[in-house]
Amino acid sequence: AQSVTQPDIHITVSEGASLELRCNYSYGATPYLFWYVQSPGQGLQLLLKYFSGDTLVQGIKGFEAEFKRSQSSFNLRKPSVHWSDAAEYFCAVAARGNNNDMRFGAGTRLTVKP
Amino acid sequence: DAGITQSPRHKVTETGTPVTLRCHQTENHRYMYWYRQDPGHGLRLIHYSYGVKDTDKGEVSDGYSVSRSKTEDFLLTLESATSSQTSVYFCAMSRGEGTYEQYFGPGTRLTVT
Numbered sequence: 001a002q003s004v005t006q007p008d009i010h011i012t013v014s015e016g017a018s019l020e021l022r023c024n025y026s027y028g029a030t031p032y033l034f035w036y037v038q039s040p041g042q043g044l045q046l047l048l049k050y051f052s053g054d055t056l057v058q059g060i061k062g063f064e065a066e067f068k069r070s071q072s073s074f075n076l077r078k079p080s081v082h083w084s085d086a087a088e089y090f091c092a093v094a095a096r097g098n099n100n101d102m103r104f105g106a107g108t109r110l111t112v113k114p
Numbered sequence: 115d116a117g118i119t120q121s122p123r124h125k126v127t128e129t130g131t132p133v134t135l136r137c138h139q140t141e142n143h144r145y146m147y148w149y150r151q152d153p154g155h156g157l158r159l160i161h162y163s164y165g166v167k168d169t170d171k172g173e174v175s176d177g178y179s180v181s182r183s184k185t186e187d188f189l190l191t192l193e194s195a196t197s198s199q200t201s202v203y204f205c206a207m208s209r210g211e212g213t214y215e216q217y218f219g220p221g222t223r224l225t226v227t
Contacts (some may be wrong), residue, residue, distance in 0.1 A: 099210050100162050
């Protein structure tokens with residue numbers, strides 16, 4: 001089965017600084033990849049997804065992610081972080097042809113310093 | 115998220131009592147899921163449904179059962195709650211049909227004392 005690793009449990013960045021959250025996946029073929037964000041006390045909101053094609057995908061709230069097959073990675077980036085971006089971020093991978101097996105990473109909690 | 119709700123949002127119950135959590139969606143999505151979220155584990159799939167009366171087990175299904183008698187409702191039951199089932203439970207939905215993204219409800223925080 002596919003799996004996801006988010007190496008950073010907690011990251012702190014200053015407001016206005018750039019952000020990169022790491023995600024590595026394990027899957028035998030090209031996967032479907034997702035980033036979700038969870039604000040405190042809320043459900044998960046889809047930020048962006050990669051299915052195929054252009055390996056740089058744009059999402060909501062100014063986020064982007066790049067799929068790198070050679071590194072089995074799907075890192076999330078934002079050029080300038082806002083205080084409202086403080087949240088927990090989850091990377092997820094789904095197997096093609098299977099709607100019932102999405103695997104989530106353990107999450108990275110982002111703190112934004114003023 | 116819009117179109118999917120969960121009830122109750124918070125519940126405290128005693129060990130050994132039955133508990134039912136409800137998920138309701140208004141999007142007519144085919145697939146529905148129940149996850150639990152625990153620190154350090156992300157989200158883990160408990161059960162899912164791929165249609166009315168069609169359900170199957172996920173990664174952590176022991177101690178849980180589900181039912182889906184209508185497209186819009188997906189119930190999760192803990193037959194006899196244990197302290198290890200203290201968690202935050204999320205329901206999600208997906209259209210299927212070649213799409214894979216899931217949309218999540220706001221969650222239910224369950225405490226078993």
